Amino acid sequence: MKSIAVVTGASSGVGREFVSQLCDHxxxxxxxxxxxxxxxxxxEEIAASSPNVAVRPIPLDLMDDASFATLEQMLEDERPCVQWLVNSAGFGVFGSYGDVGKDANANMIRLNCLALVQMTSVCLPHMRPGSCIVNLxxxxxxxxxPYLATYSASKAFVLELSRMLNHELRGAGIHVxxxxxxxxxxxxxxxxGDGDAATAMTRIGFERVDRVVRLALRLAVLGYPMSISSPTMQLAALAAKLLPRECIFFVEDLLFGRLGKKA
Ligand SMILES: NC(=O)c1ccc[n+]([C@@H]2O[C@H](COP(=O)([O-])OP(=O)(O)OC[C@H]3O[C@@H](n4cnc5c(N)ncnc54)[C@H](OP(=O)(O)O)[C@@H]3O)[C@@H](O)[C@H]2O)c1
Structure with a gap:
């Protein structure tokens, strides 16, 4: 049986880096x-230039339900073992909820949450003990x-779903x-979206994509349920666990120059 990885969001950024590191075994x-x-x-360019492993381009819009039927049929026809599923496709729009607007708010949920759920449902029947799901x-x-609210909530969904699936699938030897x-x-x-909001919030700094991906693959193989690669963000995560939400929001408003701002 052929062993494959399925990577979404593979044309750019994090997904593309996963493809590169998976090609490097x-x-x-x-x-x-x-x-x-x-x-x-x-x-197609990525597929043509990838060394070591055959890479198959599958152009699909993951906000279109028909895409999942296409993928399901491909898996049904070929019956490979899905060793890795990397759900990296996603996007975020900054700004107040009203400014982000109804289409972008809904589409963030469609891609970041619904597509990830649909990808998982389609790939899971083809996973075996030792298979891994990596959710961005x-x-x-x-x-x-706040001011990235729907995106932030969509990622809280991804985090909680991943934790629960990791627990549920333990018996099947599948790790999330x-x-x-x-x-x-x-x-x-x-x-x-709101460029000023984005500039203010990126004051927390940037991480290197290759390091984030390398650590994610390493921790996935070791069976960790979660990867927070930035040490300062590990501290922020601890604070978020211990402090009331209002306290977190006050510190964020202070840090991002939003004190007194009205939506
Ligand atoms: N970069 C960051 O600062 C950051 C931080 C934390 C978490 N993340 C998360 O990391 C993941 C990857 O983001 P990134 O930084 O790599 O962003 P990116 O460079 O913008 O890549 C997003 C990927 O998603 C694909 N995509 C977008 N809409 C799609 C659709 N409707 N159907 C199928 N594919 C679609 C894009 O390809 P096409 O346009 O070709 O479809 C692209 O490959 C996301 O889930 C993001 O939320 C990013």
Whole structure:
């Protein structure tokens, strides 16, 4: 039986780095990597230039239900073992809830939450003991972020779902890890919505994509349920666990220059 990885959001940023490190066997031996995003040309370029492992471009829009039927059929036809599922496709829009607007608020839930759930449902029947699911959450899912509210809530969903699935699937030998980075320099910030809000919030600093991915793969193999790679964000996560929400929001308003701001 062929052993594969399925990576969403593979055309850019974190997903693309996962493809690169999986090609370097950082996740163990693989026969093929199936890469998913909308940008067909970019996926084909990545497939053509990837060494060591065969990479199959699968251009799909994960906000379209028909995409999951397509993938389900491909898996049904070929019956591979899905050794890795990396759910990296996602986006975030900064700004007050009203300014972000109804379409962007709904689409963040469609891609960050619903598509991740649908990908998991489609791939799980093809997983075996030792398979791993890597879900891109965010530190915004651990430390709640007003002015990035729907995104932050979507990532809290990803984090909690990952923890519960990791527990549920233990008996099946399938491991689920939630990855919680702070900001990284990817296309994520290309269309931020409220640019001022984004600039203020990125004062917490940036992490390197390659390090986030390397640690995520290592911790996934070791069976950890969660990866927070930034030491300062580990402290922030502890504070978020101990302090009331209002206290967290006050510190964030102070840090990001929002004291007295009205939505
Ligand atoms: N960068 C950060 O600061 C940061 C921090 C914490 C967490 N994260 C999380 O990390 C993950 C990866 O983000 P990134 O930084 O790599 O951002 P990115 O560079 O913008 O990559 C996003 C990926 O998602 C794909 N995508 C977007 N809409 C899609 C759709 N409808 N259907 C299928 N694929 C779609 C994009 O490809 P196409 O456009 O080709 O479809 C792209 O491959 C996200 O879940 C994000 O929330 C990012």
């Amino acid at each position: 950082k996740g163990g031996p693989l026969d093929e990597i199936w890469i998913i995003a909308r940008s067909k040309d970019t996926l 959450a965010s530190i915004a899912g651990v430390v709640p972020q 890890i939630a990855v919680c980075p702070k900001f990284m320099r990817t296309k994520f910030l290309d269309k931020p």
